[in-house]
Amino acid sequence: MKRSTKISAIMHKLLIEKGMDGFSVIELRDASLSVCDLRKVPDEARKILYRQILRFVSNGWLESEGEGRDKRYFQTDLFRSLNVKPKAERKNASSTAKPTSDYSVLRHERNQYKAELEIVLGEIDEYQSLNRRFPELEQRLNPMLQQARNRSAHLFGRVNVLTNVINTIFSDVAEC
CATH class of the missing domain: 1.10.10.10 (Winged helix-like DNA-binding domain superfamily/Winged helix DNA-binding domain)
Incomplete structure (x- = not known):
């Protein structure tokens, strides 16, 4: 690309x-x-x-x-x-500055959700690995695997929403 x-x-x-x-x-x-x-x-x-x-x-x-x-x-x-x-143009000093500190909590939350998502994706990988290594445990592991997949979808949705909001807030390009 x-x-x-x-x-x-x-x-x-x-x-x-x-x-x-x-x-x-x-x-x-x-x-x-x-x-x-x-x-x-x-x-x-x-x-x-x-x-x-x-x-x-x-x-x-x-x-x-x-x-x-x-x-x-x-x-x-x-x-x-x-x-x-x-390029995103820099705002003039005379223009009203948006309080970016108010939105830092959004970045913090997104980073937390990303970290949780990484953990859940690791769990999913491990459940799948265990299913391959021990097919006899598949019946017991599948409910936990499905639960981890549901959590990952939920976390991924939260990360996407926060990312979109953050990008919208901080990509205010001063268009002519």
Whole structure:
């Protein structure tokens, strides 16, 4: 499976979602200002985007033609072949911070359930091993095996729920 490459959310939105190719820095800046109002100062947006462009050029993801204000950037085949995903943007210090300490209990609970699940899965493996080694005990071991399977399904459900909730809480990507 191909590993995904993470790029900034704004570059993902502009290059992947909007499909920009053959653009100048100013065109990219203007498109970013129309798509995302995080950077209302055009000069700051241009600087941020130009740093991204330079990084992409150094990685071989963009190539340039022309000079000065006539310089245009084109996506390379290498960039098009990448499995690209947007990075989660960091929240600004001025934005309201969510109390992550309140949710740490969810991670703790999930880790406890995971540990219990590991133990129960070990029990299941051992019951199955004993069933293979001692077929005459199968009648006695099967109820315990079934009980362990039920506990594992219950614990697996809890782990999944907590994982989904934690991912939802902590994957609040600042979308433009």
